[in-house]
Amino acid sequence: MPEINFTEKVRELLSKREGVHTAFVHTYGCQQNFSDGEKLEGILEQMGYTIVDSAEGAEFVIFNTCAIRENAEKRVFGNVGILKKAHEENPDMIIAVCGCMVQQEHIAKKFRQSYPFVDIVFGTHAAPRLPELVYKHITAKKRQFDIGEGEGCMAEYLPIHRDDDMKANLPIMHGCDNFCTYCVVPLVRGREKSRLPENILAEAREIVAAGYKEITLLGQNVNSYGKGLENKITFAELLREVNAIPGDFRIKFMTSHPKDCTRELLEAIRDCEKVCNYIHLPVQSGSNDVLHRMNRRYTAEHYMELVDMAREIIPDVTITSDLIVGFPGETEEDFEATMELSRKARWSMTYSFIYSKREGTKAAVMEDQIPHDVSSNRFQRLLDLQTEISHEINASFVGKTTTVLFDDEVDVGEGYISGRSYENLVVRAPRTDVQKGFAKVYLKESLGWALDGEIIKTEEI
Ligand code: SF4
Numbered sequence: 001m002p003e004i005n006f007t008e009k010v011r012e013l014l015s016k017r018e019g020v021h022t023a024f025v026h027t028y029g030c031q032q033n034f035s036d037g038e039k040l041e042g043i044l045e046q047m048g049y050t051i052v053d054s055a056e057g058a059e060f061v062i063f064n065t066c067a068i069r070e071n072a073e074k075r076v077f078g079n080v081g082i083l084k085k086a087h088e089e090n091p092d093m094i095i096a097v098c099g100c101m102v103q104q105e106h107i108a109k110k111f112r113q114s115y116p117f118v119d120i121v122f123g124t125h126a127a128p129r130l131p132e133l134v135y136k137h138i139t140a141k142k143r144q145f146d147i148g149e150g151e152g153c154m155a156e157y158l159p160i161h162r163d164d165d166m167k168a169n170l171p172i173m174h175g176c177d178n179f180c181t182y183c184v185v186p187l188v189r190g191r192e193k194s195r196l197p198e199n200i201l202a203e204a205r206e207i208v209a210a211g212y213k214e215i216t217l218l219g220q221n222v223n224s225y226g227k228g229l230e231n232k233i234t235f236a237e238l239l240r241e242v243n244a245i246p247g248d249f250r251i252k253f254m255t256s257h258p259k260d261c262t263r264e265l266l267e268a269i270r271d272c273e274k275v276c277n278y279i280h281l282p283v284q285s286g287s288n289d290v291l292h293r294m295n296r297r298y299t300a301e302h303y304m305e306l307v308d309m310a311r312e313i314i315p316d317v318t319i320t321s322d323l324i325v326g327f328p329g330e331t332e333e334d335f336e337a338t339m340e341l342s343r344k345a346r347w348s349m350t351y352s353f354i355y356s357k358r359e360g361t362k363a364a365v366m367e368d369q370i371p372h373d374v375s376s377n378r379f380q381r382l383l384d385l386q387t388e389i390s391h392e393i394n395a396s397f398v399g400k401t402t403t404v405l406f407d408d409e410v411d412v413g414e415g416y417i418s419g420r421s422y423e424n425l426v427v428r429a430p431r432t433d434v435q436k437g438f439a440k441v442y443l444k445e446s447l448g449w450a451l452d453g454e455i456i457k458t459e460e461i
Contacts, residue, residue: 023041348425
């Protein structure tokens with residue numbers, strides 16, 4: 001039997017209705033999820049929807065959810081609830097929820113039982129079947145659920161609607177095998193699976209040909225890229241191949257797991273002129289006891305060896321990190337070890353979070369959960385220390401010259417345009433001096449949280 005083209009069928013249905021059919025994808029969480037959200041937008045566009053940047057008045061709203069923290073989950077329930085009235089007033093409106101949250105049984109059940117106005121609920125792996133779910137929902141006027149088993153990743157060759165005109169995400173792998181005891185990712189996104197290098201390189205060439213200036217290679221643990229592929233290739237080798245693509249662009253990647261970070265990778269960063277001098281290397285804690293209970297499989301000493309090696313191999317490298325405060329059983333002494341590691345590692349920036357208990361993880365049932373006021377106090381102390389260090393790192397770059405991709409990512413005040421340097425520092429320059437795109441910049445002053453830059457004209461280089 002010939003395969004039914006549900007995308008075409010939805011297009012036909014929409015063409016019979018008047019007006020522009022708008023769709024909004026509300027994505028929560030990590031960059032990987034944003035990349036998935038862009039694919040959902042691509043699928044929606046193929047069905048005949050026009051992508052808009054707000055849920056207000058949209059005919060189709062998809063909540064692409066994140067399960068990493070409890071707060072994000074609460075926000076999703078709140079935001080879905082807000083649309084109940086709009087859904088009642090517009091019988092053609094479709095509300096869908098997908099992503100990591102709904103891969104958890106108790107959440108899917110909650111949407112099924114308590115949110116009858118949610119029309120479609122689907123897991124990440126079911127994205128290619130979205131047109132079929134939409135078609136069946138419209139024609140049968142029934143709610144659609146497609147969560148079951150499957151790879152927790154987006155299939156190859158899906159259309160994509162890129163939200164940014166300068167920076168493109170490029171997933172190189174999906175899922176995770178590490179089972180950190182606090183994390184739901186392996187439970188909701190499945191086991192680690194690397195994409196074929198030829199598919200990644202083909203997509204990278206397309207991105208460059210389309211004029212994008214920055215590619216971020218994405219994976220939960222890019223350092224273990226290549227595991228399980230028939231033709232073995234390491235992440236460092238992949239990085240060198242992406243770097244060899246001709247064009248005016250730069251390369252970033254995230255996230256690196258310290259246990260798999262190698263000298264080979266650090267040397268590739270040094271050798272590849274398009275790869276930024278920047279590594280995001282999440283440590284999570286400075287206490288070996290806590291790291292052990294988190295199942296991170298490295299020690300604070302090993303982490304520091306990596307930091308020292310990175311600084312020895314890559315000139316002017318900056319390192320950022322993720323930290324969790326208040327992990328079950330974290331003593332004041334453990335927390336002090338984290339403060340001590342911050343002083344030694346001197347990250348240019350950190351993403352710190354108070355531990356969030358996630359159902360189904362090993363940490364959720366560990367004894368000695370830390371009271372919120374204790375965690376909040378530690379969190380604030382860590383933040384204060386990091387602010388000081390970040391300002392010092394920014395100040396240490398004053399007087400240097402670097403390349404900045406100006407794209408207005410950060411609001412840096414009227415009359416200024418912002419960008420990130422090759423070392424991932426926030427730099428601003430007067431709007432009158434530079435347009436969006438790459439520019440050589442002299443870093444003349446630190447503003448603490450950012451640097452004031454002076455554009456070096458081409459003839460001065
Ligand atoms: S490495 Fe650990 S924290 Fe990161 S996604 Fe995998 S299990 Fe979660």
